[in-house]
Amino acid sequence: MKRFVSWAAVVGLAAAAWGADVVVEPAPPGVAYPMPPVYDGELELKWDSGTPAWWIAWITGLGQWLGNDFDVSTIRKYDGIKTIRVMTRLDWPNEKWDGFRVGVYAFNRVPGSLMWPTAGGGYFFKPKGETGWKDVPVNWTLPRGVTAFLAAWEQFYDYPNFDPYGIDDNPTFRRHTWEYWRDQWELFEHGPAYPYQNLMLRVVVADDVAVAPTSLGRVKALYY
Secondary structure, rough: OOOOOOOOHHHHHHHHHOOOOOOEEEOOOOOOOOOOOEEEOOOEEEOOOOOOOEEEOOOOOOEEEEEEEEOOOOOOOOOEEEEEEEEEOOOOOOOOOEEEEEEEEEEEOOEEEEOOOOOOOEEOOOOOOOOEEEEEEEEEEOOOOOOOOEEEOOOOOOOOOOOEEEEEEEOOOOOOEEEEOOOEEOOOOOOOOOOOOOOOOEEEOOOOOOOOOOEEEOOOOOOO
């Protein structure tokens, strides 16, 4: 049986509901963070509310992935993934950035094989600046015929040297966040005892990832 670890009385959880030892820190209620710009020729795909409810991580980070699935079949012009945008925090637990890895997986009802980076393994990224949204550069076009994918984020480092995942404040699980553990992907779904389950990971897609945008344009989010 796995052990649940918390530094605040957030919620009581049965240890068996978790896939691994977990650490949790609550976020200040109702506090959102400034968004990076979205430009002409780009769309931001998202499932989260924009406001974190808590920060989570695992005691052992290598091989521990969380990701969100997306489908661009109705906006096929936007087949280039420009950035993976993640919500993470500087000042907990060790008051410094450590870095993590991201990847893009095939998706057909469940996540499949890693598509990007094409060399495999995941792309390592170390944030800068303050707590908030961080854009991880991808600049990669989906293979022909592929419209669905999973954008995922691996913790990589162990406690306490990690950058935590932001989970939003929507108590309704939208069933698009997936967890990789025990060598397989499963929905990040832990029932009513765990009220917040939507990963704050977004994807910015572009109609041409090789062309720099020319002007600012706030684009309506597609999913939320």
